[in-house]
Amino acid sequence: MPIVIKPRLLLAAVLGLGCTLAHAATPTPAESRTFDKIVDDTIARYHLPGIAVGVIENGQIVYLRTAGETVAGSGQKITPQTLFKIASNSKAMTTALLGRLVDAGKLHWDDPVTKYLPQFRMHDPWVTANMRVADLLTHSSGLPEGGGDLMLWPEPNAFTRADIIHGLAYIRPGYSFRSQYQYDNLLYVVAGEVAAAAGGASYETLMHREVFEPLGLSRCQVGAWNRDAVGNVAQPHRQDHGRNVAIDEDAALIPAITSAPAGGIRCDLDDMLSWARNWLVPTPAQLAWLSPTQRQILQAPHMLIPVSTQRRAWDNAHAMAYGYGWRMADVDGEWNVWHTGTLNGMYSMLSLLPDRRSGFVFMINGEADDARTVLGEVLTKHFTAPGDTHDVNWYADALDRAAKQHAATSSMPDTSTQRPVAPGEVATWTGIYRDPWFGNISLCPRDGKVHFAAMKSPKLAGTVMRIGKRHLVHWDDSADLDAWLDFHAAHDSQPITLRMAKLDPKGDFSSDYEDLDFQRVGGCR
Incomplete structure (x- = not known):
């Protein structure tokens, strides 16, 4: 009797195989030395506890580098299979899941949110009635910047996704609907619940079934899981008198978290590079997984973002926008699509230059706001301005000067007499x-x-x-x-x-x- 393989399982097998094959090109010794110096200088300048970095050129992985420890002082070295919290880089995975459901005809971007979540309410009844699925994704809903984030962080807390949907009605808008960009997280949690309603399963089940498994992202985790069974998990750190100290360490059983669709996924470097290559050089099977139409929609500009003075000066940028789970801007005349991830003691960045089929990803398990900015900038310049002579320390010094100027004009009160x-x-x-x-x-x-x-x-x-x-x-x-x-x-x-x-x-x-x-x-x- 012949064995019948269902098309869905065949697709998963093909995609999984494609992601486990080696896609690394051998870098020249000069390239390796260049990247090593960039990473080493960043580690030294910012005293990072651990980092994982990968670079893609013309669709091929040309550089892999890990350094440091999962927990400072533990002796447990970070490897390409070490799991990091990718924080808001989760948003692009959430929008890809929604894109899959659009491809399947189970929802449409212009559908009202109330079609899937009848209990959904915003502060303004007109906004409630006119909020589309797409509006959940562009940070232009009227919610003030970070509005309601206290229902997500600090973790752990007892707020549920139902609490968030209920609470939205009481958060006063900070601006008019669709008029400007103000970053929020709550509506990505709502988007995850829309996906669950349209897909007929929980967000976590859908993410595993529709994204991780077909793309072969075998180490990525969302929902509840066992730390020791999975193994090799980086922990966040803060700096205390020049020392990296682990904070908020995971228990053996890691629970499902309310914030997952906005920022609760963990992945390793190998899987993040596979994820990046899926966008830069998709195979025919990956194009069957998510259509070119949906790929274009996700990474198209949908809401303008003001361009900062720093970005204009450093990148010669003229326009910046938000798509669905992705930021984008012109950098030295080239189109850049990227996102960052920030959680207490965990920082990450995934950056794509689609026209070059190139990009990079890095994840850091320590306090690394400036480190991320500097490392991201220097790696970007490797592609967009190869003649640029500004190194890690030049950009770091520039940030330090800006911080001193900010401190001189800060309205932060003196609390020494409290x-x-x-x-x-x-x-x-x-x-x-x-x-x-x-x-x-x-x-x-x-x-x-x-x-x-x-x-x-x-x-x-x-x-x-x-x-x-x-x-x-x-x-x-x-x-x-x-x-x-x-x-x-x-x-x-x-x-x-x-x-x-x-x-x-x-x-x-x-x-x-x-x-x-x-x-x-x-x-x-």
Whole structure:
């Protein structure tokens, strides 16, 4: 009896085989020395705990480099099979999944979100009715930058995807619908739920079935998995007095996380290079996996992004835009499509030059904001401006000068005189407060101080302090940005209210305290 292979399984087999074959070209000794110096200089300048780097030229992998350890001091070396959190580079995988569903006729980009999620609501009913699937992906919904991110981070927390869909209705817009670019994460979580509704399975199941398996991304992980069974997992780090210290280390059982469609996937260098080559030099089987039409839509400009002074100066850029899960700009006269990933102690970048069929990817398991900017710039210049003589240290020095100028004009207050408040000093304000999307917090006496605790986000906990006449919360976890607490007395039968704001107005947008609007709902127990 003949063996019958279903077309879907045949496609998966062909694609999987294609991704496991060697696609590496042998670099010249001069090329290897050039790339090694770039990577070595970046590691040395920024004291990175670990890094994995791959470079593609004309469709071929010409350089692979790993250095450092999965956990500083552990002796466990990073390899091309080490898993990193790719953070917002997950967004392009989410949009590829949606593109697959469009190819299959299971959804359309112009479909209203409410077709798949009838419970979906934005603050403005007109926006609710007119929000398309495509609008979830372009950061132009009206949500303020980072709006609602406190439902995603810090992790772990108890917010569900249903909580996010419910909470969106209470987040006030920061600008009018489709009028400008303001980066958000929540709507990518919603996009993952749209995919689940259209695809008839959970986002995690669909990602494995429709993306990882057919493309042979055998090490990529999403959902719940076992750290030790999978093995070789990099942990995030922060710098403490010049030392890299592991933070937020994984437990043996890694849970599924709410933020996965926006930034919760992990992959290794080998799989990220396979993912990149799928975009640069797709095989016929890969073009069957995702059609040329959908590929073009995903990486086409859909929302303009303002071009920064730095990008104009460094890259001679004139235009920048966001597609569906991808950024794009002209760099030295060449088209560049890329994205970055940022999580506490994990940084990554995937950059493509489609016309050259070239690009690169790197992942770092440490504090590396400037390191990513510098390494990305120097690797890009290798292609777009090979005669450029600016090296890692030149770009790093330029960032340092800019940081000093910023510090000189910073509105960050001096907190050196802060002191814990005694419960009696703020007795009028203590109690239980509720925000309609973030839920309950308590401001209650404990051990002679007043303690802030978020019910659904246990890492948002800290001590209420005083500077002059103002109050603030100093978080127990130093990775979070401290926040002002501004109380407003009850009047006209209205309860006491509480508003919050970042101490550093230019701090990370995911610390979106400004979107919170608490009302006192009870006393301390």
